[in-house]
Amino acid sequence: MNTKEAFGTRLAKLRTDTDISAREMSLDLGQNPSYINRIENQKAFPSMQVFFYICEYLKITPGDFFDMHTDYPKEINELIEVLQDLNSDQLKLIRQVAEEFNKKK
Incomplete structure (x- = not known):
């Protein structure tokens, strides 16, 4: 290409x-x-x-x-902005959820 x-x-x-x-x-x-x-x-x-x-x-x-390799950069950037305001425990929970979604691919 x-x-x-x-x-x-x-x-x-x-x-x-x-x-x-x-x-x-x-x-x-x-x-x-x-x-x-x-x-x-x-x-x-x-x-x-x-x-x-x-x-x-x-x-x-x-x-x-x-x-x-990134299909939805706008959405990822918006998510990063939200994540920056979370505490460590909240971030760990979000990561666990994301890892679960990746397992189901």
Whole structure:
């Protein structure tokens, strides 16, 4: 998979996971209606500045965007924010629950 293809595929997954149309995202970013669709179909590539806007729009970091092993980076970042306010016992309980969910995969 080439760079444009990987980038477009990742953008499409992250965008569809947020349940936002390519057209809506394009317009929200101040671009023409087909902009995101063109990136996802490897016909365009965003500038660095627009890439940062895309990450901000999706509520992820640039690192999250390129971490292909993490399917739901926005949700993980939101969970981390909540976890930071918990005490040690609460965190241990959350970890046990998460480990149980992983066993059932």
